[in-house]
Amino acid sequence: MNDKLDDRAKRNLVMFIISYFINNLASGIMYDTYVNYMQEIARPIATSFWAFYGYATFISAAILLLVPKIGYKKILFLCGISTATAFFVAVYSNFYVLFYIATLLALTGVQLHYIILAPYVSAYTEKLSDNGIKWYTRTYYIGYVGYFLATYLGGFFVVKMFSLSAGMSYRTAREETKYIADMTGNTYDCYLAGNRQVLMIIGIITLLSIIPILRIKELKEDYIKINDNEEKLTFGEKIKYGTKLLLNRDARIYILYWALISFAMGLFTAYYTVFLNRNLHIDKVTSSLMISISYIAIVIFMLFTPFAVKKLGRVGTIGFTVLTSVPFMIIIGMGGRFGHLTIPVVGVALFIRAGLANLSGPAESSVSMSIVSKNLRPVYTALINFLAGIISIVSGFFTGNWLFIKQSGYEYAYYIAAIIYTIAGIVIMVGLRKYNRRNDEDDIRQET
Template identity: 35%
Template sequence: MNEEVLKRYKHNSRMFFISYLFMGILSGIVNDTLITFLKQAQPTIVNSYTIYTGIATLLTAGLVAAIVKMGYKKILVAGGVVSIAGLILISFTRSWLSVSCITLVLILGLYLFDAVLPPFLTQYTTEEERDKVFSRTMYSNVAGMALASFTGGALIVWRFASRLGIAYDQAQALSTKTAEFTTVQNAAYISAHTDVFLIFVVIAVLGTIPLLLLREVKEDYAGHQDEKGKTKIDWRVLGNKYALLYLVYNGLIRFGASLIVPYFTIFLGTLGIDRATVSFLISLQTIAMVIFMMFSPWFSKKFGRVGAISLLSAISVPFMLIIGNGDKFGGMMVLAVGAGLFFRAGFMNAANPIVQSLPMEFVTKELRPAYSSVIFVSQAIVTILAGLFTAGFLFNENFLGDSGYRIAYYVTAVIYSIAIVILLTQFTRKFNRPQNENEEEVAS
């Protein structure tokens, strides 16, 4: 690699780092503020929120596949532009159809950055620098999410107080009783959310500008295609026992997480925790992700890859149940829920770097891109199924209603336990420790 190419690569990785930092802040707002906005403005949408995330994941997979023809720059800039448009448009419409489409657009815009990150940084980093650049970029993104989660709730309460003409403390206390809002209070609370969306349009713009400065050439992204110019997935990956079993394991984990993670802010609100405190607790769990991920290599070395994933997942289950039973702790509720959120997120995300790399051991090098695509699509399908389950039964007012948010933690605990058993019994002997020999052979 000559000096000029290396200079261009470093420039592009720096531009993506800056953009991804701002998009992390935007992710924090979407994951926190958008959920409570939908709960008040369009509750039917929030009950099926994971359907939207699933559809967005499928659309993202299609856009990522288009990189080989369009390039990284056009795809990423499009993600930034639709995020800006979504934040503006959602502030001026309340119809179900409009809010549904905008919600999908906002999720899609942010998911796109997460999906493009691995191939983009792999392309624009040297092997020696890759781990450091990956870690730094991911940590900065999560730190941005923590910042947004912390400030989002406070900004909502501030705007809520301003619109009602009351003190901040009064608005904060009132935000614990959203179910008892008058029509005027509900309108003010919804408008407070849209005020925050408009404030963060600036962040979306700042995240898009560096992408306009990317310097790419066709050789950076052009892939191998068939004679008709179409990129093909090699479905031989599904003939591998371990590749199939991992899809089952990953699907169970994804399904369980989809029942609780998108709805943290809503569930904590049903416990009577005020909106600003909810955002503070969510930001703490995001900080936990950063801290615990730093210890991922140690866990892997100490317990092996499969052992570390299984152990960390199992340890997270009791903390999950603490969150679900937070109101049982009386005056210590906020402390108990906060600790539960912190350690659940910490232990589960400590395993995340291992979870990302382990499945690539199940297939040969040339099949790894295809297997990554299959995993991505399977996650989308599972997420949509989870959304149908929550909308049709778990959170449906005709069945479990608000009590479903608590029951979801028990359901997820059972699902996680089943997934852990599958991982331990099927993968430990062959994949717990890296094998030096035959590393390019298909696991049979």
């Protein structure tokens, strides 16, 4: 019987990982090709992109609250449909307002798939004898392989489609993308057409995520605790109990940490290629390659997550990687000062920063789920993302209305983010040090 439970749990985890890989293909295009496309046809969306991320986080958090009622499978199905539809709308629509809707739909799809990862993986790994950190790590690094492929191939195919539409060589088209702001006439139209063709292709691919989702065999016990002998609580008692649990000291500290990280991320993560292309004048293919290589760093560094957790503990791993990524963020911001060495220096800094900052991803998921009980994990995850959504909207308004009014703001964003990352690293290392277990099987439960 236990073998059957293990087989079903592993199958469901594998199916989720496949769908997550496809979702990350869409996400890689979203934060590269899509943002650059919006920079041309709807600039207010591009400069305040993180605000849309915040709105999408609100929606995702609200939808996540439905897990105890409808389970994970139906929500994952919604993710694929929402994201694919958004890409099609962006390609075929001529109405400005629909670009706002498409952006919100796409970000909701990819973000919802991301935030459901922690409670979903936790729900099935606790049924297995396997180390939970390993399943988190597998999910994350396979997802980042999707990011890598989408980011690099997205940039490559945009230039390829551009060259075919404009009737010029690939090399010439690539050089043209160093100064997109100077493009005019037919050349500019062909560049936009190249972007639309790539968005159309990724929309079709995103629909394929429905296949593994349909193969998930979900039972009610996977997403809600079933105990017939448990005393039934009134709705008011559940609210009181949940509030007491969710607003304990440890929960607040983790939320503060995640809010700081969310604000800082909003200053630069959605604008990598904009900064590289428009501030450092690196061509589209090379800038996309640099970003995609940084995703390889994430995959490589995450292979060492179990080792880091064993040596430093979960919280120690989070704090260490966040703080050590700060110097490389400063180097990226200073990229224009390295002259002919700009590409290698910035490329190495991007590589190491991405690897360090994301090595702790599985540990973050594990710690956040250790703070609350199984029944409240979806609610707690929703709360974290709801509050992070508020911060993301503030971050997006800050960039759209102040920081990015001048192109130099894309450089200053890295310096501001470095300061905030430093604060966040100190907050979690000091505030949650009691969760710094080296064995993730020893889940710590805060008394309520």
